[in-house]
Amino acid sequence: MNIQIQNLTKTYRGNVQALKGIHLTIPNGMFGLLGPNGAGKTTLMRIMAGILRPTDGMLRIGELNGMTEHGRTEIKRILGYLPQDLGMYPDLSAREFLDYIGILKGMDNRKQRQQRVEDLLAMVALSDVAKRKIKTFSGGMKRRVGIAQALLNDPQLLIVDEPTAGLDPEERIRFRNLLSDLGGDRTVLLSTHIVEDIAQACNNLAVMNSGAVVFQGTIAQLLQEAHGKVWVISMPNGVKPRGNFTVVSTLNMGGNIQYRVVGELSSLSNATPVEPGLEDGYVWLMREQHSFQTV
Numbered sequence: 640m641n642i643q644i645q646n647l648t649k650t651y652r653g654n655v656q657a658l659k660g661i662h663l664t665i666p667n668g669m670f671g672l673l674g675p676n677g678a679g680k681t682t683l684m685r686i687m688a689g690i691l692r693p694t695d696g697m698l699r700i701g702e703l704n705g706m707t708e709h710g711r712t713e714i715k716r717i718l719g720y721l722p723q724d725l726g727m728y729p730d731l732s733a734r735e736f737l738d739y740i741g742i743l744k745g746m747d748n749r750k751q752r753q754q755r756v757e758d759l760l761a762m763v764a765l766s767d768v769a770k771r772k773i774k775t776f777s778g779g780m781k782r783r784v785g786i787a788q789a790l791l792n793d794p795q796l797l798i799v800d801e802p803t804a805g806l807d808p809e810e811r812i813r814f815r816n817l818l819s820d821l822g823g824d825r826t827v828l829l830s831t832h833i834v835e836d837i838a839q840a841c842n843n844l845a846v847m848n849s850g851a852v853v854f855q856g857t858i859a860q861l862l863q864e865a866h867g868k869v870w871v872i873s874m875p876n877g878v879k880p881r882g883n884f885t886v887v888s889t890l891n892m893g894g895n896i897q898y899r900v901v902g903e904l905s906s907l908s909n910a911t912p913v914e915p916g917l918e919d920g921y922v923w924l925m926r927e928q929h930s931f932q933t934v
């Protein structure tokens with residue numbers, strides 16, 4: 640399923656311009672939406688999910704027109720959505736909760752619904768704890784219940800908003816693996832401000848900042864943008880490297896500190912150019928944005 644977005648704007652009350660004329664094409668498979676807090680990711684996802692009305696522009700999801708009431712109703716039928724703060728019923732078990740959401744989604748055939756719930760519990764590895772109340776679950780387990788409810792209607796388009804925020808590393812990896820398995824022939828849109836989430840799961844991505852799409856392409860293309868701008872500099876303890884750059888990480892090597900930096904150096908002594916990683920590419924892009932804004 641192909642998603643086309645053109646010149647999409649959203650202005651909230653109080654003249655907050657959350658989306659400033661976005662152009663985006665989202666192909667089949669896993670697509671990452673990366674950006675800092677406040678970039679407009681949730682606004683875009685809520686519009687795509689038909690929960691929020693855009694101010695202006697064009698949105699097509701497959702053949703469906705996301706700018707009309709009729710189109711939005713149709714889109715909801717083929718869509719699964721996991722918002723950042725999915726309200727769950729803490730005193731229901733995972734099985735009861737999924738069954739209840741299935742009823743709300745109009746899955747009237749009891750046998751089929753129960754079978755679907757069991758299949759999904761197995762898919763998200765919660766069959767063994769399906770009887771336990773949700774309030775006893777860890778953050779990662781709750782997120783997996785959330786994905787299961789989003790998949791009840793076997794959606795062609797799955798939208799997940801910041802699903803790994805607040806998870807510990809082990810749960811995050813487990814959740815990312817689960818998402819990767821879901822790609823297949825559906826479109827999965829994954830929003831996050833965590834770069835590794837995208838690196839592992841997605842081939843194509845868009846980067847948003849201040850209500851605009853500032854990059855769209857493959858991970859390889861984003862890495863290319865930062866080529867020749869990433870350095871490792873070794874400095875004695877207590878001496879800082881100089882230049883117009885952003886420090887991405889530091890490594891204490893005993894007597895020396897190794898700085899990984901993105902940007903321009905004042906002096907190339909002690910500096911070794913290195914191949915950019917996705918985080919370097921992202922930092923480079925954000926630096927570029929900043930310099931445009933301050934010119």
Ligand SMILES: Nc1ncnc2c1ncn2[C@@H]1O[C@H](COP(=O)(O)OP(=O)(O)OP(=O)(O)O)[C@@H](O)[C@H]1O
Nearest residue numbers: 651652655657674675676677678679680681682683
């Ligand atoms: N209901 C609202 N009324 C007014 N302004 C809003 C509303 N919702 C969001 N905003 C503003 O719109 C901008 C974009 O917010 P949005 O939540 O879409 O960003 P985001 O990239 O999803 O960030 P986060 O990761 O923090 O959720 C922000 O400046 C935010 O303060």
